Amino acid sequence: MSSENVKKPVLYIVVPCYNEEACIEETVKRLQKKMKALREAEKISAKSRIVLVDDGSKDKTWELIESMPKQVIGLKLAHNSGHQNALLAGLMYVRKKCDISISMDADLQDDIDAVDGFIEQYNDGCEIVYGVRSERKTDTWFKRNTALGFYKMMNFLGVEVVYNCADYRLMSSKALNAMSEYGEVNLFLRGIVPKLGFKTGIVKYVRAERFAGESKYPLKKMLNFAWDGVTSFSIKPIRAVLGFGVVVFFVSLLIMLYSLIVKIIGNAVSGWTFTICSIWLLGGIQMISIGLIGEYIGKTYMETKRRPRYHIEKILCKD
Ligand code: UDP
Numbered sequence: 266m267s268s269e270n271v272k273k274p275v276l277y278i279v280v281p282c283y284n285e286e287a288c289i290e291e292t293v294k295r296l297q298k299k300m301k302a303l304r305e306a307e308k309i310s311a312k313s314r315i316v317l318v319d320d321g322s323k324d325k326t327w328e329l330i331e332s333m334p335k336q337v338i339g340l341k342l343a344h345n346s347g348h349q350n351a352l353l354a355g356l357m358y359v360r361k362k363c364d365i366s367i368s369m370d371a372d373l374q375d376d377i378d379a380v381d382g383f384i385e386q387y388n389d390g391c392e393i394v395y396g397v398r399s400e401r402k403t404d405t406w407f408k409r410n411t412a413l414g415f416y417k418m419m420n421f422l423g424v425e426v427v428y429n430c431a432d433y434r435l436m437s438s439k440a441l442n443a444m445s446e447y448g449e450v451n452l453f454l455r456g457i458v459p460k461l462g463f464k465t466g467i468v469k470y471v472r473a474e475r476f477a478g479e480s481k482y483p484l485k486k487m488l489n490f491a492w493d494g495v496t497s498f499s500i501k502p503i504r505a506v507l508g509f510g511v512v513v514f515f516v517s518l519l520i521m522l523y524s525l526i527v528k529i530i531g532n533a534v535s536g537w538t539f540t541i542c543s544i545w546l547l548g549g550i551q552m553i554s555i556g557l558i559g560e561y562i563g564k565t566y567m568e569t570k571r572r573p574r575y576h577i578e579k580i581l582c583k584d
């Protein structure tokens with residue numbers, strides 16, 4: 266009996282929530298139903314919990330969390346730290362309490378039934394299991410294509426990301442402990458997780474539409490996210506600038522030769538347009554290069570500061 270108990274993993278489901286008053290109750294209801302079924306099927310321990318991370322919501326999200334049953338743990342961040350940081354806060358909170366964690370969004374876009382597949386793969390020895398969208402029918406044309414472009418660009422830049430995987434995934438406590446050693450400020454979890462190694466699995470699911478409310482990822486946040494992903498993991502852009510600089514250098518040698526010949530022939534005055542063009546072209550290229558180098562220096566600067574990425578204001582744990 267006791268050996269059976271040891272085998273059942275303690276599962277913590279981590280859900281970051283930002284202004285999710287319209288979704289959160291239904292999400293918890295469905296998660297509880299799923300956890301009850303898993304408990305009854307003896308697949309998870311009775312100590313399993315749901316953790317809701319309130320990412321500095323301005324609506325009634327936290328009040329709703331406070332009124333939830335005691336199996337629901339609430340974590341309130343002091344201010345809006347962004348989806349990735351909220352998720353990290355939740356995962357780091359659960360890492361010593363659970364055997365396995367599953368992270369998912371609060372809007373029910375991630376199919377809860379995929380959890381069964383996650384646990385099966387964990388039992389087969391996977392430390393990380395990715396939930397991968399098999400199609401993107403419910404996303405808008407714009408979202409679908411920008412996301413697709415993003416994954417392609419990341420691959421082109423040599424950053425390993427799992428195609429079409431959002432942050433719906435299972436991570437064992439072992440994987441979480443490994444992740445906790447990454448101290449970077451510009452957080453892009455989708456790039457870090459594949460770097461951990463470990464045996465990984467994939468569960469495909471169809472992504473649904475948002476249950477209620479609006480997307481908390483406006484274009485500006487999406488672009489920031491993509492930019493973080495690229496500049497935190499790839500130095501290819503800066504190498505491209507270097508390569509470009511070399512090419513321009515050789516071209517300028519040819520131009521020098523050309524202008525010398527023109528001078529020898531005696532037609533030098535007509536070079537004015539050409540000179541102006543060169544000055545502008547080189548000025549532009551230099552500015553782009555300096556901007557890119559500045560971006561990396563900025564990142565280094567942020568990293569050396571070692572700022573805390575979140576401050577937990579309250580922990581609501583009713584048992
Ligand atoms: N989210 C968050 N902090 C933010 C923005 C979003 O915790 O600053 C949460 C949000 O509540 C949701 C998840 O991140 O649970 C994904 O956000 P959303 O569903 O709006 O993104 P989309 O699915 O539109 O990409």
Ligand code: MG
Binds near residue numbers: 370372475480
């Ligand atoms: Mg969503």
